[in-house]
Amino acid sequence: MEYKELATAARGSMGPWCKACPVCDGRACGSHMPGPGSKGAGTVAARNYAAWQEVRVRMDTIHEAYEADTSVELFGRRLSVPVMVGPLGDVKLHYGDKWEMEDYNSCILHAAAKAGSLAWTGDGMVAAIHESAVHDIGELGGCGIPTIKPWNLETVMRKLELALAARPVAVAMDIDAAGLPFLKGFQPPAGPKSVPELRRVADACHTHGTPFVLKGIMGVRAARKAAEAGADAIVVSNHGGRVQDGVPATAEVLPAIAREVGDGLKILVDGGIRSGLDVFRALALGANACLVCRPFAVVTYGAGAEGVSDYFAQLARELKDTMEMCGARTVADIDADVLA
Ligand SMILES: Cc1cc2nc3c(=O)[nH]c(=O)nc-3n(C[C@H](O)[C@H](O)[C@H](O)COP(=O)(O)O)c2cc1C
Incomplete structure (x- = not known):
């Protein structure tokens, strides 16, 4: 099924906030949190989507x-397509009762691996969610990327140890997560981390030969600090607008960040990427690969693992079509030169 049909199928089983729109453009969910919306005025998710639509490609x-x-x-693996399923925490709260978090993570991990790619898992407020995700990742031969919140360092190191034992492709930290409204005042506390603190996390990953990724980088200054801390990759991300209002779209900040640290770090990006054409645009602006989050929740509510594989197939088809229309034979051919 195409995404639009999967969204139609999802509509009956969604909670009150996600409208499973034909295009997941961040407008209908607005500022609904809980729900998949954004913080404050609720316009950042829509800004992310709109910014990709302004990037014009050059046919050849x-x-x-x-x-x-x-x-x-x-990260030493070949992915069938430069797209991964982005991490999502507390799916039941934000999207409705149909999926428990553990089952959702298991579904996306297995379906993404089957599609030749990877899923990232979110780190919930309940310890069992991370434990169950890394268990699944271990069973899949490391095929998955657990994302740990910036808790106090003691909690991070405990969760990291558990994650590293599963030998995942990489481990990530959503360094911007302290901005989430429901983490305010939570125990253990989550918050900013200094370069030396992050270096401890990166060093622990490297001891196991595992790359460390910092997710939530929105400027050149933070990107430089991520490199200094020993990160192997960053995700240019504003958490889909959920952590801070009034920030730019990821497409707006990606080129400068890629220019600054792209030689040393892998550059990933998310936020409003919805089609294979959007993936092409992101790569042309300097990304090595993308994450797509909300639409994968919609297709999972619509058709479970089959929905995930259908959407992966659609993204691959659209990317391939755009590559052939713009004279790119391989992903390495997608650079600033393919932009109009
Ligand atoms: C309901 C919801 C829960 C999320 N939970 C997490 C999380 O636990 N960890 C994380 O790193 N990002 C989380 N994100 C952010 C996404 O991974 C992603 O950065 C953001 O949604 C932008 O991508 P998108 O526009 O494709 O959804 C969440 C997003 C949503 C909508």
């Missing part, structure tokens, strides 16, 4: 016929 169909290769190398 004067080349020999070929089948574009959408695969990409990341």
Whole structure:
């Protein structure tokens, strides 16, 4: 099924906030939190989506016929497509009773691996969610990326130890998560981390040969500090607008960040990426790969694992089509030159 049909199928089983729109553009969910909306005025998710639509690509169909290769190398693995399922915490609270968090993570991990890619898992307020996610990742031979919140360092190190034992492809921290309204005053506390603190986390990952990713980087200054802390990759992300209002779209800040640290770090990006064309745009602006979060929740509510694989197939099809229309044979050919 196409995304629009999967969204239609999801509509009956959604909670009150997600409208399972034909295009997940952040407008209908607005500022609803709980729910998949954004903080404050609730406009940042919509801004993310809209910014990609302003990026124009340059057609070039004067080349020999070929089948574009959408695969990409990341963290020592070859992904069939430069898209991964983004981490999502507390799916039941935000999207409705149909899915328990543990089952949702298990579903996206297995379905993404089957599609030749990876899913990232969110770190909930309940310890069992992270434990169950890393158990599934271990069973999948490390195919998945657990994301740990910036709790106090003692909690981070405990959760990290558990994650590293599963030998995941990488471990991430959503360094921006302290801005989440429901983490305010929570025990253990979550908050900013200094470069030396993050270096301890990165060092522990590297001891196991596991890359460390910092998710939630929105400027050159923070990107430089991520590099200094020993991160191997960053996700240019504003958490879909859920942690701070009034911030730019990720597409707006991506090129400068990629120019500054792209030689040393892998650059990932998320926020409003909804089609294979959007993936192409993100790569052209300097990303190595993308994360897509909210739409994967919608397709999982619509059709479970089948929904996830159908949406992966659609993104791959659209990316391949755009690559062939713009003269890119491989993902490495997608650079600033393919922009109009
Ligand atoms: C309901 C909901 C829960 C989320 N939970 C997490 C989380 O636990 N950890 C995390 O790193 N990001 C979390 N995110 C942020 C997403 O991973 C992603 O950065 C953001 O939604 C932007 O991508 P999108 O526009 O494709 O949804 C969450 C987003 C939503 C909508």
